[in-house]
Amino acid sequence: xxxxxAGALCALVIGGSTAAFAQGPSAEDQIRYRKAGYSFMAWxxxxxxxxxxxxxxxxxxxxxxxxxxxxxxxxNSGMGALFGPGTDKNVGSQVTNVKPELFQNFPxxxxxxxxxxxxxxxxxxxxATGDQAQIRTAFGxxxxxxxxxxxxxxxx
Ligand code: HEC
Numbered sequence: 426x427x428x429x430x431a432g433a434l435c436a437l438v439i440g441g442s443t444a445a446f447a448q449g450p451s452a453e454d455q456i457r458y459r460k461a462g463y464s465f466m467a468w469x470x471x472x473x474x475x476x477x478x479x480x481x482x483x484x485x486x487x488x489x490x491x492x493x494x495x496x497x498x499x500x501n502s503g504m505g506a507l508f509g510p511g512t513d514k515n516v517g518s519q520v521t522n523v524k525p526e527l528f529q530n531f532p533x534x535x536x537x538x539x540x541x542x543x544x545x546x547x548x549x550x551x552x553a554t555g556d557q558a559q560i561r562t563a564f565g566x567x568x569x570x571x572x573x574x575x576x577x578x579x580x581x
Contacts, residue, residue, distance in 0.1 A: 452511035456519040459507035462499045466545075469495045470568070473552075477560045486555035493545075493552035493560075496567070500545035505531075505538055527578040537574040544570045 450458060469492040475482040476489055513528050515521055527534055544567040551559040 449506065449509065451516075452509065453517040453519050455507040455509055455512045456516060456521050459504055459512075460519075460521075462502070462504055462507070466496045466499050466571075469493070470564070470571075473548075473560070473564055477557055478564060484557060486552075489560060490549075490552040490555075493549040497542075497545040497549040500541050505535065508534075522580040524578045524580055530578075534574070534578065537570065537577070540570040540573065541567075 449455075472482075472492045473489050476484045508523070508527065512521065513523060513525050544563070548560070548563040548567050551563045
């Protein structure tokens, strides 16, 4: 929550000053980084799904733990800072699927981002125990937090 809110507020406050904002990534890079972050989480979620949900790949506690830690790392990295001014539309090489509504609802987005962080931290905690039943529950709860934000703020 703090990370997302700080990033969002920061972007709001210094949005008028390109000189101040130039210290962070460009709008094009913010879109690039957030898409990479979400895709990287999805890749790691897929690995956990194969091993702990579908059983299409043998369960390896160390791999599941590594994947959960990677997701928690991204989820807790302060991704709110990647929704700065000018990132509500395509920039340069970057196509964005963000809905404009996200930029009018930062407090709500912060709650959704906080829910993601909490669920990702929880999944990492249970992954460390190797308990498959708890991993499945935490995985489901994490997936809900992804969907909750996409339903509101992602075009497709
Ligand atoms: C706080 C809101 C929010 C949460 C939580 C969230 N996402 Fe997203 N996600 C977005 C938005 C907004 C986009 C569109 C980004 C863009 O195109 O600029 C997106 C895009 C994506 C993409 C497409 C990336 C691309 O390259 O176009 C994937 C994959 C994705 N999210 C997966 C996830 C997964 C997995 C989770 C949960 C672990 C998650 N997201 C949680 C808001 C969220």
